[in-house]
Amino acid sequence: MTEKLYDYDPADALKSDEAIEIFLSDAFETGDAAYIARALGVVARAKGMTKIARKTGLAREQLYRSLSENGNPTLETTMAVMKAIGFQITGKRAA
Template sequence: MATKLYDYDPADALKSDDAIEVFLADAFETGDAGYIAKALGVVARAKGMTSIARATGLAREQLYRSLSEDGNPTLETTIAVMKAIGFQITGKRAA
C-alpha cells in the first residue's frame, strides 16, 4: 500500500506572534539571504498576503516574488514587511 503524502505549509503553523518571533529569529541567525526572504514570505502568508500588500503599498505579486527563496527584496521592502507583520529589525552584537 502506498503512503499518501500531503503538502506541508509552514505558514499554517505560525498561529501566534511568539511562534513567528522564533521562526524569524532562526531565519536571521542563518545569515542566508534567500532563506530569510523565504521565511519573511512564509510569515507574510501566515498573516495574510493581501493585508501585507495593503500595509506596505506593494503589489501581492511583487511580494510573492521578492519573498521567495530566489527573491532579493530591497532593504526598504524588508523593513516595510517587518513593520506590517508587527516586527522590527534590530541590531545585536554577534556572538
C-alpha cells in the same frame, strides 16, 4: 497499502506572534539572505499576503516574487514587511 503524502506549508504552523518570533529569529541567525527572504514570505502568507500588501503599499505579486526562494527583496521592502507583520529589525553585537 499506499500512504498519501501532503505538501507541508510552514505558514500553517505560524498561528501566534510567539511562533513567528521564534521562526524569524532562527532565520536571521542563519545569516543567509535568501533564507531570511523565504522566511519572511512564509510569515507574510501566514498573516495574509493581501493584508501585508495593503499595509506596505506594495503589489501582492511583487511581494510573492521578492519573498520567494529566488527573490531578493530590497532593505526597504524587508523593513516594510517586518513593520506590517508587527516586528522590527534590530541590531545586536555579533558573538
